[in-house]
Amino acid sequence: MYEGAVQDLIDELGRLPGVGPKSAQRIAFHLLAADAGDVRRLVDALTEVKARVRFCEVCGNVAEAERCRICLDPRRSDEVICVVEEPKDVVAIERTREFRGRYHVLGGAINPIEGVGPDDLRTAELMSRLADGVVQEVILATDPNVEGEATATYLARLIGPMGITVSRLASGLPVGGDLEYADEVTLGRAFEGRRVVGR
Amino acid sequence: MYVSHLSLLDFRSYAAVDVELEPGPNAFVGRNGQGKTNLVEAIGYVATLGSHRVATDAPLIRAGAPRALVRTRIVRGDRASTVELEITPGKANRARINRGQPVRTRDVLGILRTVLFAPEDLALVKGDPDGRRRFLDQLVVQLLPRTAGLLGDYDRVVRQRSALLKSLRGLRAAGRSADLTTLEIWDAKAAQLGAQILAMRLQLLQALRPLVAGAYEQVSDADGAAELGYRASAAGAGDDDGGDGRALLPDDPGAAPPSAAELEQALLAAMAAARSQEVERGVTLVGPHRDDLVLTLGGLPAKGYASHGESWSFALALRLASYRLLGGGADAGDAAGAATPPALPAGGTFWDPDLGTDADPVLVLDDVFAELDVRRRERLAELVAPARQVLVTAAVPGDVPPGLLAARFDVTTGQVRRAA
Numbered sequence: 001m002y003e004g005a006v007q008d009l010i011d012e013l014g015r016l017p018g019v020g021p022k023s024a025q026r027i028a029f030h031l032l033a034a035d036a037g038d039v040r041r042l043v044d045a046l047t048e049v050k051a052r053v054r055f056c057e058v059c060g061n062v063a064e065a066e067r068c069r070i071c072l073d074p075r076r077s078d079e080v081i082c083v084v085e086e087p088k089d090v091v092a093i094e095r096t097r098e099f100r101g102r103y104h105v106l107g108g109a110i111n112p113i114e115g116v117g118p119d120d121l122r123t124a125e126l127m128s129r130l131a132d133g134v135v136q137e138v139i140l141a142t143d144p145n146v147e148g149e150a151t152a153t154y155l156a157r158l159i160g161p162m163g164i165t166v167s168r169l170a171s172g173l174p175v176g177g178d179l180e181y182a183d184e185v186t187l188g189r190a191f192e193g194r195r196v197v198g199r
Numbered sequence: 200m201y202v203s204h205l206s207l208l209d210f211r212s213y214a215a216v217d218v219e220l221e222p223g224p225n226a227f228v229g230r231n232g233q234g235k236t237n238l239v240e241a242i243g244y245v246a247t248l249g250s251h252r253v254a255t256d257a258p259l260i261r262a263g264a265p266r267a268l269v270r271t272r273i274v275r276g277d278r279a280s281t282v283e284l285e286i287t288p289g290k291a292n293r294a295r296i297n298r299g300q301p302v303r304t305r306d307v308l309g310i311l312r313t314v315l316f317a318p319e320d321l322a323l324v325k326g327d328p329d330g331r332r333r334f335l336d337q338l339v340v341q342l343l344p345r346t347a348g349l350l351g352d353y354d355r356v357v358r359q360r361s362a363l364l365k366s367l368r369g370l371r372a373a374g375r376s377a378d379l380t381t382l383e384i385w386d387a388k389a390a391q392l393g394a395q396i397l398a399m400r401l402q403l404l405q406a407l408r409p410l411v412a413g414a415y416e417q418v419s420d421a422d423g424a425a426e427l428g429y430r431a432s433a434a435g436a437g438d439d440d441g442g443d444g445r446a447l448l449p450d451d452p453g454a455a456p457p458s459a460a461e462l463e464q465a466l467l468a469a470m471a472a473a474r475s476q477e478v479e480r481g482v483t484l485v486g487p488h489r490d491d492l493v494l495t496l497g498g499l500p501a502k503g504y505a506s507h508g509e510s511w512s513f514a515l516a517l518r519l520a521s522y523r524l525l526g527g528g529a530d531a532g533d534a535a536g537a538a539t540p541p542a543l544p545a546g547g548t549f550w551d552p553d554l555g556t557d558a559d560p561v562l563v564l565d566d567v568f569a570e571l572d573v574r575r576r577e578r579l580a581e582l583v584a585p586a587r588q589v590l591v592t593a594a595v596p597g598d599v600p601p602g603l604l605a606a607r608f609d610v611t612t613g614q615v616r617r618a619a
Contacts, residue, residue: 110381110384111359112359112360112362112363112366112381112385113358113359113362115366117381118380118381145355146352146355146356146359146388147359149388150356150359150384150385150388153384153387153388154380154381154384157380157384183305184344184345184347184348185345185347185348187345188344188345188348189345
């Protein structure tokens with residue numbers, strides 16, 4: 001245990017995701033040794049992010065105004081909504097530069113172990129966005145794990161009866177990789193989801 | 200295939216040891232605590248990347264050493280490959296094949312295949328359903344590797360579903376009505392994945408039944424027919440007779456078991472029937488995780504009715520049957536006089552890809568003979584002797600039938616010496 005302030009800092013850092021006690025200690029001593037200006041910039045960035053950033057009232061993505069840049073962009077199509085779990089998933093899909101529709105961030109996935117049910121996610125907001133009949137397709141891009149699949153199934157059951165196309169991202173082989181390096185589960189899934197390319 | 204060379208550094212009790220092994224029978228003989236099992240454990244580790252004795256790697260390292268090294272040479276047909284594993288607890292293990300660049304440890308799987316007989320096998324007959332489910336699932340994974348992911352997903356779904364049931368129980372206790380829509384989602388997932396597991400287990404059982412019956416007859420003097428059944432938590436849940444669930448497995452060993460689609464419906468129906476009970480207890484009561492492999496001997500359940508010797512024969516028959524199912528003994532089948540070629544039913548989920556010549560798994564019999572009476576010993580020895588390679592450990596040489604003592608090694612305090 002260290003003296004007051006140092007231990008407080010280590011404790012606070014240790015509460016961050018992915019930071020264990022050893023890493024927290026290392027970061028704390030790095031900060032102690034660092035230039036006062038550098039630390040000030042970090043403090044400012046932390047304060048700024050809490051003060052300025054909020055969540056888009058439409059899609060739930062991080063934003064600096066009431067609406068995020070994506071929801072404000074008039075060149076994007078209102079007919080397709082891509083549903084993701086977290087804001088970082090929006091960034092991942094945006095990097096592809098393929099998708100020109102809008103997003104909807106749920107804020108997680110259905111996870112009873114963690115006590116997260118559909119009401120804890122932004123599902124009601126999604127349903128009200130679909131009510132006016134403009135949206136033609138909903139792409140479910142939740143994670144390809146047990147919780148993400150359950151969330152996708154839940155949403156598909158909810159949206160299906162509204163006459164809107166519901167699609168799910170494919171799972172399969174990573175592009176640019178070697179087939180021999182794929183694990184059995186991924187390769188098995190890719191076999192299940194194969195498509196016809198000629199007859 | 201056979202292991203022609205084993206060398207260990209800082210593995211268990213061994214600081215350093217080199218052993219040249221022979222195809223056919225090899226016997227490691229030495230008093231208890233001298234390190235016989237450590238040798239076959241190392242070979243098993245190369246085959247499965249795990250130990251049959253402990254769940255973590257730490258006990259495998261010699262006390263005080265930072266890491267252990269296991270190097271084997273495996274001969275298959277006229278080709279030899281070396282596999283080297285460096286085991287460091289708490290870190291990723293490293294593997295090298297044919298002294299090349301390090302590869303992922305998973306790439307080592309499949310180069311060496313073993314079937315292990317150990318004293319713990321008795322628990323298959325006398326122990327809890329859990330061990331029997333694991334026996335079935337491990338075989339299924341060997342036949343169809345993708346199933347490992349399926350089993351992991353199913354386990355996760357069941358845990359999520361049970362968590363939800365618990366919270367529903369809380370709501371009900373508080374007198375509030377619960378929204379069952381999400382439960383239906385988890386029901387659907389559990390039924391979908393559970394049905395696939397169930398379908399594979401049933402297909403496996405259909406293939407295994409004649410093999411187990413045959414192997415039991417060979418090991419014992421046929422003191423009753425050994426039969427396999429399957430007690431499904433899903434079957435009979437809705438019936439008035441509360442049946443024991445045997446209905447899922449057809450009486451005729453040649454018939455096809457129900458399809459995954461049919462089983463999914465059965466699971467959904469059973470979940471609906473058990474719903475109020477499940478909410479009450481906060482547990483998922485239906486599905487492959489609550490099922491059991493039923494072993495019967497002359498119509499009576501082996502657990503509770505079979506004698507110690509009969510239980511042993513049954514355990515050996517289960518292992519022998521899996522050895523044959525995995526393609527073992529096909530080459531030596533006629534020499535053994537009775538071994539029938541393994542038959543996986545055509546058109547099923549499993550099949551038997553041609554693994555090339557000399558694919559026979561290595562048989563490992565760890566301390567098994569001491570547990571058997573003379574007659575069973577001799578019969579087992581006769582059955583395993585024709586295998587490409589058999590590794591036997593025993594505390595007393597007299598326990599090992601002479602036919603398996605062709606290559607005998609004396610094991611004393613971390614030393615292994617070939618007996619003249």
